[in-house]
Amino acid sequence: MGTNCDTSCVAGKFGAGCTQRCNCASGTCDPFTGKCGDGCMTSFSGAFCQVPAVCPIGYYGPLCSLKCHCKDDVSCDSHGACSNGQCALGYTVYKNGSCESCRYSSFGADCNETCNCPEVYCHFEKGCYGKCFVGWLEPTCNTELPVYSGRPIIDETNDTSVIVRWRPWDTDFGDRGDGPVIGYVIFYKKSHDRDWSDRIDSTNVSTQFTVKGLASNTEYELSIAAVRPGIGGQGRPGTIVGFKTRCSCPSALDSPIIFTESPKQMIINWSTPSDDNVTCPLTHFNIFYFEVGSDSRRSHVISDVNTTTLTINNMKTYTQYAVEISSSNKDCEGPKSSTKGFTSEEKAAPPIVAIVDSSPINLHIGTNNLGIFGNIKYFNIRYRQDTTGDSNWISDELPPTRDGSAIWIGHHLTQDKLYNFKVSVENGVGSGKWFEFAVTLKDKGKDTQWSSSFLIVGFVLLSISVFVNIACCRRVKLTSRKLNQRMCISQDIQPKSTNEHIYETTLQNTNDSSNIYMTAIFK
Known part of the structure; x- marks a missing residue:
């Protein structure tokens, strides 16, 4: 001993620093090893007389070198069995009756708790100190994160979004882990992807959500995870469901x-x-x-x-x-x-002609805006006196008004003469079918037949086939839109050839009983 280690131990001491006591019968021992030359003193044994006859409290074994590890540091017997029958924290009795430290990732009192981490990170007294297994809350790994086992329900899908709902987390329905649950996370990915690529954190306990920003006509997978309070409180995703988004609508076509x-x-x-x-x-x-x-x-x-x-x-x-x-x-x-x-035009049907007056003659020509007349450019009016040898027709053209009608007045015609008239519609195809008729102009003062100032003669011809099929005497009521006066027409039809249809027509003015006679020819 000493500063320079050049001083021998005093009698009864040995070892490094002369701190150990000799248990020899003579009281002295080898200053370096403690070996006795004349045997051990009473109550000690062993090669170096260091084994007491009774081990100190807390130790046992042949050399009293084994620690008892009893709860509250009580004594144990020579085999290590604690006097109170309880091992210290982190120890338990396995086979030989003594208290041994916890094994197999167990820890705590009597090693009854399990470390939820790799064994290398498991302390036999305190448990884990990081690196928790999935599903356990860092750092102690003693709290199991909530596990949602329910199956999400896909309520509605369109081309870029999906509405999903789920039941609340509840251990009564087979869910695991430690609550309370304060929210959920929606995981989703394309079906062919390996890992979850997207997630949506819900900060409330609502159990319905709309996932947006999806690709159209694409298969996806989705899962729900529950979240408890604290950092890292999210549980792992549960049951996976698949769905497919709808096609996006086609774009608008160009106008046809x-x-x-x-x-x-x-x-x-x-x-x-x-x-x-x-x-x-x-x-x-x-x-x-x-x-x-x-x-x-x-x-x-x-x-x-x-x-x-x-x-x-x-x-x-x-x-x-x-x-x-x-x-x-x-x-x-x-x-x-x-x-x-x-649609296309075709050769127009004969127009509607109404004789409104005869002195001078006043013709109202119209079409009722029917499509059979086409895009009317003008009305052709031809007339001549019905005299032998006179074959020259006088022509006139009348543009239609917006409602497809026109008015022609013959101021220059001679009274008491018979005139032949022909009226047709000119459209984009050309001149249509003629409406032909003959009228004798009468002086009002000479003939009571024209005493009424409004005598209307009207024929509505929609197609030639309609008139060809008329084979009986019929009575037709017509209304003049312009004059708002109703007339009656009684027709006796007598075709005179196969090329034309001649109608001997009696016109009766509803205001009196006077009659005139008129011949109308439709070709």
């Missing part, structure tokens, strides 16, 4: 083009969308058409998406139609594109 190749026909032409979504190909075209001003709509579905033309027959002549067209895929119909157009 309408044209005709013959009367009563409409040809519709359109083009396919330029930005058609290849993930959702078109399945059909929807075509709607209707007469402008009418509530009656008709439709066609074109299933061949390579077709871009539709021909519709049996349409009304020179009638304005509205056409709407859209395209559809398996999930959605795109917006409609529309246009308007007229």
Whole structure:
């Protein structure tokens, strides 16, 4: 001992620093090893006389070198069994009856608790100190995160979003972990992806959410995780459900083009969308058409998406139609594109002619705005005196008013003469069918037949076939729109040849009983 280690131990001491006591019978021992030369003193044994006959409290074994590890540091017997039968924290009795430290990732009193972490991070007294297994709360790993086992329900999907709902976390329904649950996390990913790529944190306990920003016509997977208070309180995702978003609607088509190749026909032409979504190909075209001003709509579905033309027959002549067209895929119909157009004209039917007065003669000519007359440019009026040898017709042209009518007054015609008249409609096709009639102009003072100032003669001719089929005497009531005066016409039909239809017509003024006679020829 000493500063320079050059001083020998005093009698009865040995070892480093001369701190150990000799238990020899003579009281002295080897200053370096403690070995006795003359045997041990009473109550000690062993090669160096260091083994007491009775071990100190807390130790046991042949050399009294084994620690008892008893609860409250009580003594144990020579085999290590604690006098109170309880081991200290982090110890338990396995096979030999003594208290040993916890094994197999266990810890705590009597090693009854399990470390929820790798064994290397498990302390036999205190448990884990980090690196918790998945599903356990850092750092002690003693709190199990809530595990939601319910199956989410997909309520509604569209092309970019989905509405999902789920029941609340509840251990009575098979959920695990430690509550309380204060929120949920929605995990979702494309089905072919390995890991969850997106998540939405819900900070409340609502059990419904709309997930937005999804790709159209794509398969996804979704799962719900419950969240408890504290940092890292989110549990792992539960049951996975799959769903597929709908196709986005096709884009609007260009406005269709309408044209005709013959009367009563409409040809519709359109083009396919330029930005058609290849993930959702078109399945059909929807075509709607209707007469402008009418509530009656008709439709066609074109299933061949390579077709871009539709021909519709049996349409009304020179009638304005509205056409709407859209395209559809398996999930959605795109917006409609529309246009308007007229069907073709054809040779016009004879116009409606009303004789309003005869001194001078006053003719009201009209069409009732019917499409059979086409786009009226003007009315052709031809007339001549019914005299032998006179074959020269005098022509006149009258532009129509907005309602498709015109008025012609013959101031220059001679009274008491018989005149032949022909009236037709001129449209884009040319001159239509003639309405022919003969009238004797009477002086009002000489003949009571024209005493009424408004004598109306009207024929409404919609088609030649209508008149050809008339074979009996009929009585027709007509109303003059301009004069608002009703007349009665009694017709006796007697065709005189196969090329023309001649009508001997008796006209009766409803204001009196006077009659005139008139011959009308329709060709």
